[in-house]
Amino acid sequence: MVADIIVFGAIWTAIYSMIALGFSLIFGVAKIMNLSHGAFFMFACYAAYYLSSSGLGLFWVALGAIVITIILAIVSYLGIIKPMRNSLTQVLILTFAFAMFLEQIIVITFGPEPRYVPSMLEGGMSILGVRVTHQQVLAFVITIVLILFLWWLLSRTNMGRIIRAVSQDREMASMLGINAEKIFIFVMGLSAAFAAVAGLLVAPFLTVTPAMGWSPILAAFTIVVLGGLGNVWGTLIGAFIVAYAEMITSYAFNPQLKEAVTFTIMILALMYRPNGLFSKGVSDA
Amino acid sequence: MLTITNLSAGYGKAVVINQLNLEVKEGEMMSIIGPNGAGKTTLLRCINGLVPANSGDITFEGKSIKKLPTHKIARLGITHCPEGRRPFPEMSVYENLKMGGLQLNNDQFNERLEYVYSLFPILKERKSQYAGTMSGGQQQMVAIGRALMTSPKLLILDEPSIGLAPIVVDEIFEQIKIIKESGVTILLVEQNVDVALKVTDKIAVMDNGQISFIGNPAELVKDASLREIYLGIG
Ligand SMILES: Nc1ncnc2c1ncn2[C@@H]1O[C@H](COP(=O)(O)OP(=O)(O)O)[C@@H](O)[C@H]1O
Numbered sequence: 001m002v003a004d005i006i007v008f009g010a011i012w013t014a015i016y017s018m019i020a021l022g023f024s025l026i027f028g029v030a031k032i033m034n035l036s037h038g039a040f041f042m043f044a045c046y047a048a049y050y051l052s053s054s055g056l057g058l059f060w061v062a063l064g065a066i067v068i069t070i071i072l073a074i075v076s077y078l079g080i081i082k083p084m085r086n087s088l089t090q091v092l093i094l095t096f097a098f099a100m101f102l103e104q105i106i107v108i109t110f111g112p113e114p115r116y117v118p119s120m121l122e123g124g125m126s127i128l129g130v131r132v133t134h135q136q137v138l139a140f141v142i143t144i145v146l147i148l149f150l151w152w153l154l155s156r157t158n159m160g161r162i163i164r165a166v167s168q169d170r171e172m173a174s175m176l177g178i179n180a181e182k183i184f185i186f187v188m189g190l191s192a193a194f195a196a197v198a199g200l201l202v203a204p205f206l207t208v209t210p211a212m213g214w215s216p217i218l219a220a221f222t223i224v225v226l227g228g229l230g231n232v233w234g235t236l237i238g239a240f241i242v243a244y245a246e247m248i249t250s251y252a253f254n255p256q257l258k259e260a261v262t263f264t265i266m267i268l269a270l271m272y273r274p275n276g277l278f279s280k281g282v283s284d285a
Numbered sequence: 286m287l288t289i290t291n292l293s294a295g296y297g298k299a300v301v302i303n304q305l306n307l308e309v310k311e312g313e314m315m316s317i318i319g320p321n322g323a324g325k326t327t328l329l330r331c332i333n334g335l336v337p338a339n340s341g342d343i344t345f346e347g348k349s350i351k352k353l354p355t356h357k358i359a360r361l362g363i364t365h366c367p368e369g370r371r372p373f374p375e376m377s378v379y380e381n382l383k384m385g386g387l388q389l390n391n392d393q394f395n396e397r398l399e400y401v402y403s404l405f406p407i408l409k410e411r412k413s414q415y416a417g418t419m420s421g422g423q424q425q426m427v428a429i430g431r432a433l434m435t436s437p438k439l440l441i442l443d444e445p446s447i448g449l450a451p452i453v454v455d456e457i458f459e460q461i462k463i464i465k466e467s468g469v470t471i472l473l474v475e476q477n478v479d480v481a482l483k484v485t486d487k488i489a490v491m492d493n494g495q496i497s498f499i500g501n502p503a504e505l506v507k508d509a510s511l512r513e514i515y516l517g518i519g
């Protein structure tokens with residue numbers, strides 16, 4: 001049981017990090033609290049389901065699902081979020097409504113019953129004596145690679161520096177000729193791409209349902225409350241805490257309780273550490 | 286180069302800039318002085334498109350910039366080094382300078398960087414330090430250096446001396462003088478009148494959202510009432 005907790009805790013730390021980083025990044029840069037982030041994750045799973053059932057190869061399924069999700073995110077940003085961006089409350093309500101809307105569209109199109117997405121890799125292996133599928137290992141490896149990519153982007157490239165500059169002082173950045181609006185669109189797309197990749201990787205070992213986005217958004221929300229919104233390292237630590245708390249609950253007590261535990265962590269964090277364990281602002285350190 | 290005509294602006298119903306006229310000629314250094322709350326910062330923010338103009342016009346090199354977004358105004362060659370300095374605190378000195386030089390190619394960037402380092406050698410020494418952890422004077426150097434990285438045609442400085450020790454103020458104004466002599470047009474807002482008078486070509490007094498006096502430093506000193514208010518000599 002301890003080995004199960006260690007292995008699956010690590011896998012879910014990576015996956016939750018991916019989802020929460022996207023959520024945290026767009027907040028850190030544009031101060032957008034995007035409650036439809038989980039719906040993007042769900043949407044990517046359905047896009048993968050639809051594309052793979054129409055017989056496309058793995059590469060095209062992945063690329064197609066990611067691109068469609070990015071387009072959806074940018075359209076929703078330009079159409080509904082941008083006009084309301086100055087009000088945090090309106091953005092919260094609108095993105096919540098948009099998530100419900102997407103869920104309904106999916107129910108109407110694909111029906112409420114669960115769908116299954118084929119694995120990218122077949123078979124499995126044993127780690128610390130725990131049986132894991134190759135798909136789970138793949139999810140872990142790719143998320144680690146993408147988190148490193150994000151770190152490299154933010155700390156080592158001009159685009160990353162511009163993103164951090166906009167996050168630290170948007171007005172000052174614009175006085176240097178930076179078009180913050182373009183950066184918001186880029187980060188919105190990047191954030192959605194992270195949700196989409198997470199969706200693609202985990203869809204084969206989850207059941208794909210129209211409501212599947214709510215559980216990850218709850219986890220992401222708790223993670224960023226713990227880690228501080230917009231803080232990359234804080235997000236990783238938050239993901240570690242939430243993933244292991246859920247795995248300990250699932251294996252030592254009852255899998256049904258795992259979301260209750262996440263809620264409890266969120267409430268405790270909001271009560272005792274409302275600004276997270278660290279500071280805010282997108283930073284590379 | 287910069288012409289402001291009958292400009293009015295404010296916040297909601299509060300009128301802060303009231304039918305203001307001002308011209309800054311190419312190669313010239315203009316300093317605006319005036320009491321706290323006169324609207325000096327608001328005027329500068331208006332030039333940058335950060336505060337919308339209610340009426341009147343602002344033209345730069347003959348073209349109206351009144352309706353342009355801030356980043357486009359910046360790309361025309363107007364760089365604002367704002368009140369409070371505002372370095373990107375969680376970025377290194379070098380990265381801050383990099384944010385000023387985004388429109389330059391590699392060679393231009395390196396050349397410009399050497400120029401900024403020659404004006405403020407401390408920035409080279411501290412290039413890896415986070416700007417937020419530096420002293421006020423050093424942060425001001427980061428802010429001016431970052432603004433210079435854009436190769437501005439018009440450099441706008443809002444109270445660069447504020448909160449700094451006199452010796453640091455002198456040091457920074459020596460560099461401002463060198464920048465001016467290199468041909469950059471400068472619009473300075475400064476409460477430290479003595480130090481501004483030493484470098485500026487022209488001086489304007491702003492009061493209640495209008496320019497109440499404009500002339501060269503000698504003319505200001507000659508005017509008995511202004512001399513008393515701004516220089517404290519009866
Ligand atoms: N963001 C703002 N919202 C409302 N009023 C403001 C704002 N900024 C400045 N003011 C008001 O505008 C007037 C001029 O301020 P400011 O331009 O900062 O003057 P100065 O730079 O000459 O000290 C002051 O009365 C100030 O209270």
Ligand SMILES: [Mg+2]
Nearest residue numbers: 325326327368
């Ligand atoms: Mg001011």
